[in-house]
């Protein structure tokens with residue numbers, strides 16, 4: 001049987017910034033529809049740069065990113081982006097923050113109402129539509145940010161270390177919520193993280209990156225049940241896979257402790 005056409009294909013992407021910094025060197029990867037890939041690598045290895053290139057926010061110096069199944073389209077509306085910070089507008093309530101991507105596409109608030117409510121319910125914020133960002137905990141702000149990223153019903157969700165600033169309890173809950181959302185919505189996810197544990201917990205495949213200039217040095221397929229949760233998090237198979245990815249990461253960083 002022929003391999004399915006990937007959602008996204010990255011071919012030999014190199015990025016050299018104007019100041020001469022080479023952030024990425026010949027990165028190639030592909031992503032299947034509905035797949036979750038985590039990008040794991042040391043600080044400064046170009047993870048955010050790669051994500052920005054996938055989103056079309058930065059152009060590669062060499063190489064390209066393509067959407068092989070629908071090559072002729074503008075894909076920007078098919079991508080949701082979640083940044084390290086929740087980046088909510090402080091003067092707008094949660095519902096208006098979630099409305100923003102629709103508003104930018106000319107959809108009035110009255111027509112967006114149902115979609116906003118649906119997205120808030122998906123992230124457990126249905127009772128906080130009228131709250132302002134200052135009234136929310138860090139985890140709730142991040143949930144609002146995820147709801148905003150989902151409001152255009154993206155086929156691809158790009159997440160740039162979104163849970164790094166949260167405490168472990170909030171982070172674990174959001175990890176589970178993200179896996180549930182991915183299942184419900186069928187979107188693919190590219191998730192950047194520094195955490196070996198998070199990378200293995202979330203991924204179908206972990207892509208391990210070398211220090212700058214970032215290159216993908218290993219790809220680890222994660223062996224896990226479809227439904228992950230406390231059972232998987234506390235299992236020997238999870239611990240063994242985290243150990244394996246830790247060793248690969250350490251090997252990618254000669255002279256450093258991973």
Ligand SMILES: Nc1ncnc2c1ncn2[C@@H]1O[C@H](COP(=O)(O)OP(=O)(O)OP(=O)(O)O)[C@@H](O)[C@H]1O
Nearest residue numbers: 017019021023042043044045046047048049050212
């Ligand atoms: N606009 C820019 N101009 C020049 N250099 C840049 C620019 N953006 C990023 N860099 C450099 O490119 C390299 C990769 O940066 P990037 O933010 O992609 O790494 P990262 O792996 O996401 O880092 P972190 O994990 O710390 O967020 C770094 O050395 C960074 O200083």
